[in-house]
Amino acid sequence: EVQLVESGGGLVQPGGSLRLSCAASGFSFSSYWMHWVRQAPGKGLVWVSRTNSDGNSTTYADSVKGRFTISRDNAKNTVYLQMSSLRAEDTAVYYCARDGGNSWYFDCWGQGTLVTVSS
């Protein structure tokens, strides 16, 4: 069974940092692009970042560029999102998602981890 499990969310002060992890199982992780998508409370889905299968090509939404870094460890079947200079508007549930065919759609999602940025 394909499974994605996020962890690392929590409460952080504005300007702080946090690292999210997403552990994958049930598929050949190193063959797939991976993404992070977030959803603020009561709001819609917003794409955050993507890494290719090797981790040597990454892209970011303008709203997080320069503050967030996506990375992956294919030996550990894990993708990460390092978040720094966090702002109140970064408060959201963060989902990791598998790219269905390296084609910019998401065929499997984790359960999400909540990040709250507040003093």
Place this chain on the structure above:
Amino acid sequence: SYELTQPPSVSVSPGQTASITCSGDKLGDKYACWYQQKPGQSPVLVIYQDNRRPSGIPGRFSGSNSGNTATLTISGTQAMDEADYYCQAWDSSTVIFGGGTKLTVL
């Protein structure tokens, strides 16, 4: 930047056909996909590459994409289909979601 526009809400009677639209400039030149999200749950892919259905998604879900509009159609809508639906496309190596449509089955 590229934008996708969805109606905030759509209502349908059980057993009838629901259509949810997603508009964007020359959207028909891109691939569109659709996600269903029920309260408290993660999104689920229901249509990808305009009209392809993932395994496990019922046949009553279908999609089309032409011109400036992609459409998700649910035939014989059931109460379990009540959810938020999001369209999605990609442009210039970034992903864009529509604002979401709340489908009410009443």
